[in-house]
Amino acid sequence: MKKLLNTLYVTSQGSYLFKDGECVVIRLEDGSKKRFPVHVLDGVVCFGNVICSPFLLGHCAEKGLAVSFLTERGRYLASVHGPQGGNVLLRREQYRKADDEESSATTARSIVAGKVANSRAVLRRCLRDYAERVDAQRLQGAIGVLDGCAHRLKTPVSLDEARGLEGLAANTYFGVFGELILKKGPGFSFTGRTRRPPLDNVNCLLSFVYTLLAHDIRSAIEAVGLDPQAGFLHRDRPGRPGLALDIMEEFRSFLADRLVLSLINRGEVGEKGFTVKESGAVFMDEDTRKAVLVAWQKRKADEVVHPFLKERISMGLAFHLQARLMARYIRGDLEGYPPFFWK
Amino acid sequence: MMVLVSYDVSFEDPSGKKRLRRIAKVCENFGQRVQYSVFECVVDPVQWTAFRDRLLKEYDEEKDSLRFYFMGKNWQRRVEHHGVGEIYDPENDALIL
Numbered sequence: 141m142k143k144l145l146n147t148l149y150v151t152s153q154g155s156y157l158f159k160d161g162e163c164v165v166i167r168l169e170d171g172s173k174k175r176f177p178v179h180v181l182d183g184v185v186c187f188g189n190v191i192c193s194p195f196l197l198g199h200c201a202e203k204g205l206a207v208s209f210l211t212e213r214g215r216y217l218a219s220v221h222g223p224q225g226g227n228v229l230l231r232r233e234q235y236r237k238a239d240d241e242e243s244s245a246t247t248a249r250s251i252v253a254g255k256v257a258n259s260r261a262v263l264r265r266c267l268r269d270y271a272e273r274v275d276a277q278r279l280q281g282a283i284g285v286l287d288g289c290a291h292r293l294k295t296p297v298s299l300d301e302a303r304g305l306e307g308l309a310a311n312t313y314f315g316v317f318g319e320l321i322l323k324k325g326p327g328f329s330f331t332g333r334t335r336r337p338p339l340d341n342v343n344c345l346l347s348f349v350y351t352l353l354a355h356d357i358r359s360a361i362e363a364v365g366l367d368p369q370a371g372f373l374h375r376d377r378p379g380r381p382g383l384a385l386d387i388m389e390e391f392r393s394f395l396a397d398r399l400v401l402s403l404i405n406r407g408e409v410g411e412k413g414f415t416v417k418e419s420g421a422v423f424m425d426e427d428t429r430k431a432v433l434v435a436w437q438k439r440k441a442d443e444v445v446h447p448f449l450k451e452r453i454s455m456g457l458a459f460h461l462q463a464r465l466m467a468r469y470i471r472g473d474l475e476g477y478p479p480f481f482w483k
Numbered sequence: 484m485m486v487l488v489s490y491d492v493s494f495e496d497p498s499g500k501k502r503l504r505r506i507a508k509v510c511e512n513f514g515q516r517v518q519y520s521v522f523e524c525v526v527d528p529v530q531w532t533a534f535r536d537r538l539l540k541e542y543d544e545e546k547d548s549l550r551f552y553f554m555g556k557n558w559q560r561r562v563e564h565h566g567v568g569e570i571y572d573p574e575n576d577a578l579i580l
Contacts, residue, residue: 143527148578155580162512166580174580177513180525180573433579441575 144441144456145182147356149433151426153189153212159196178203183359185352187429188212198222206359213423214348219358227365234383234470238370241299247386247469247477248302248373253293254390254479255306259313260286261482262393266320274319282316285309302373306389313393318342320401327411328404337421341414344422345403345432349396350388352436357391358384360459364467387462394482395455399439403432448478485558486531486551488514488522488538493546505541506549509534517570523562525573 150157154169163175164184178199183206186192192207200207201222208219237243260283267279289305297305310333318330321342330342338344358381361368371382373389403409413428424432440456449461462480469477488510492503510516513534514524526534535551542549554561564570571578 146573146576146578148580150580152580160511161508168580175511175515176573176578177511177515177524179513179530181578430579437578 144454146180147183147185147437148176148181149185149187150190151187151212151429151433156191156193157184157186157196158193159199164196164200178205181205183207183355185210185355187214192220204363206355206362208355210351214351214429216351216354219355221362230365230467230471231367233472234366234370237470238372238376238382244372245297245299245302248299248306249293249297250477250479251373251386251389252302252306252309253290254481255392256286256289256293256309258390258480258482259309259393260290262320262398263313263316270322273322275316278316279319282312285312306373317397322405323407327414337417337419339420340422341411341424342400342404344414344424345400345409346397348424348429348432349400349436350392352433353388353391353396354381354384356440356456357387357459357463360463361387361466363460364463366463366467366470383466387459387466390462390479390481391459395439399432399435403435408435444482447481447483484526484528484531484556485554486514486524486526486534487554488524489550489552490520490538490542491548492520492542495546498543499546502541502543502547506538506547509537509541515570515573517564517568523570 148164150166152166152168156167158165158167160175162178164178164181165173165175167173182204184192184200186207186209188211190209197207197220201220206219206221209217211217237247263279263283263286266274267276267283286309289309292305293302314333321328321330328342330340333346334340334343335347338347358368361384366383368381368384370376371384371386374380374382374385376382408431409424409428413425413431415423415425417423440454442455443452444455444458445451446453446458446461448465453461458480465474466477468474490506490510492506493499494503507516507520510522510524513526513530514522517523524534538549559572559575
């Protein structure tokens with residue numbers, strides 16, 4: 141069984157990463173050095189002005205470490221990988237399945253079903269735990285709509301229908317998402333999802349956590365030898381990791397969104413940690429970003445029982461298992477893709 | 484699992500310094516230096532075999548000593564630290580720099 145390894149996040153501006161033996165060494169701007177053996181890491185995420193030596197990048201590629209570069213604010217820029225590995229036959233089959241409208245629709249249906257079920261579970265959980273503090277009627281209404289979507293997804297749908305249901309589910313869910321924020325006040329009000337740029341604090345947190353999720357899922361997909369760009373629900377667009385976005389759908393609500401909610405509701409991030417730029421875009425400061433990263437690493441170490449494999453695993457490994465299940469489905473060993481259901 | 488590796492290298496002959504440097508280098512590749520000649524290494528059995536093999540190649544049986552302490556999987560509660568030195572837990576700490 142694969143072990144959940146640590147991810148190294150480099151947020152110190154002006155630091156330099158290089159390889160020494162089997163280690164990643166970070167030289168910070170004040171000249172101090174820190175070293176980490178490569179085998180305890182499964183990825184490196186660099187924020188802003190962080191420089192990596194080509195030999196380190198090559199070594200990471202060889203060892204299967206994902207190296208991603210993000211802006212200081214957390215917008216995705218690029219990632220580095222070595223020569224294309226994995227099984228070309230598996231990838232070819234992936235393209236064939238993605239090209240075929242019918243099998244794309246089947247896969248998309250599983251993915252959307254996973255997303256709808258998990259969004260609904262998040263709303264239900266909140267309704268159960270905080271019945272007095274939330275607008276139960278609105279949440280009930282939204283759960284009803286999601287129930288409807290789930291029901292429609294029990295029978296085969298076309299690709300367009302699947303996409304339509306995904307949109308409906310997302311709109312409904314984000315329509316009541318503001319209710320889940322128990323800390324009332326102007327600092328963390330949520331009226332709807334905005335991105336590129338996020339226009340309020342909650343959206344800023346959501347976008348950042350989604351970027352982290354995308355990095356992890358993308359590297360899980362690459363580790364099993366699939367092409368992260370060829371998706372089923374998300375159609376091809378240059379530079380867009382369609383398959384990574386597909387697998388992300390089932391994790392968004394119960395992993396990323398709930399993390400954001402608990403950060404806000406437990407007061408681990410405050411309003412003061414955010415600044416608004418002239419354009420209206422909202423950015424978070426360094427301490428807030430670190431708090432989110434720490435919480436994200438912790439959440440990934442939490443244990444859950446995998447609904448399909450019935451095994452206790454850490455949350456971070458679920459990405460790898462889902463990627464592997466996707467590969468098995470594409471190879472034809474599984475009849476359908478089993479999305480991750482959160483209970 | 485966690486293995487604690489500590490070594491004592493004799494400086495009696497001029498090649499001692501070289502051996503010390505090489506042993507330290509091998510240890511750095513697998514773990515974290517917690518004191519001058521003490522390393523904490525999180526390794527799986529395969530990595531441990533390779534690591535041990537390389538250490539045994541570098542040291543001099545007649546003059547040096549190598550000690551390995553096997554702390555197992557739940558090593559976190561068996562270790563306490565006091566005083567100076569910044570030490571990270573490679574399995575559970577969020578590595579943010």
